[in-house]
């Protein structure tokens with residue numbers, strides 16, 4: 001049995017309002033939708049929940065609003081077995097929320113209102129120093145201020161903690177700050193927005209990964225949806241294929257990938273083994289509706305991993 005990994009997430013917590021429909025209204029139009037789902041989300045929180053479901057001990061550093069969603073979000077972390085002692089309520093601001101539009105193919109379009117996530121500061125990171133310094137891995141995304149992301153990368157480097165950066169959603173960034181991260185994991189549209197290089201096929205993804213390596217990043221993983229993920233290091237590039245499933249809602253699949261990736265890596269697997277497992281974990285998450293609630297338990301994952309002959 002692998003040792004229990006310790007994962008810390010410095011990131012966002014949102015409430016997701018998912019609307020399922022085949023079409024979306026034009027300006028001035030009112031239409032009926034098919035279905036609605038309310039659930040806990042936010043890229044940081046989702047990655048924390050995925051890591052916890054995969055069996056890690058997880059701590060979260062986040063800010064929520066002084067509204068109905070704030071205390072409920074903290075309670076959700078606790079129910080998921082996540083240490084929420086560094087999830088603070090910010091007065092006079094809303095929690096992060098995300099209206100999500102899911103079409104009949106399971107693809108999503110998301111609008112994030114950052115709310116309290118925007119107030120997560122470098123001081124909040126320092127206040128969580130004891131939690132963060134004990135972690136095997138710190139996970140970061142871009143739904144909190146970039147100054148806080150950079151500060152946390154420096155903290156991780158100074159304390160010898162592995163740091164994985166998921167630049168989602170994509171923002172113009174300072175490569176000198178990001179280069180200290182151990183893994184940089186964008187999806188294809190984020191990779192394209194950050195580098196300016198289109199990513200429509202594997203060759204373009206390789207060119208894009210090469211650009212990122214040349215800017216000092218040690219290991220780059222570009223997730224390519226149903227085509228798999230591209231691992232790029234100074235030793236070469238390799239495509240890790242995806243697993244076939246029938247998706248109904250892809251929301252949070254990227255977060256399922258990153259959260260599970262952190263756990264498998266901390267358990268001592270190679271990059272290739274880690275990415276293969278994370279790829280199945282993410283694929284399984286698309287077979288259920290919602291974000292965190294679609295993430296399989298470790299037992300469900302292990303059973304499916306074996307069933308597929310691994």
Ligand code: RIB
Nearest residue numbers: 014041042043098252291
């Ligand atoms: O990656 C999916 C997440 O993006 C959703 O949970 C939503 O809250 C946004 O942060």
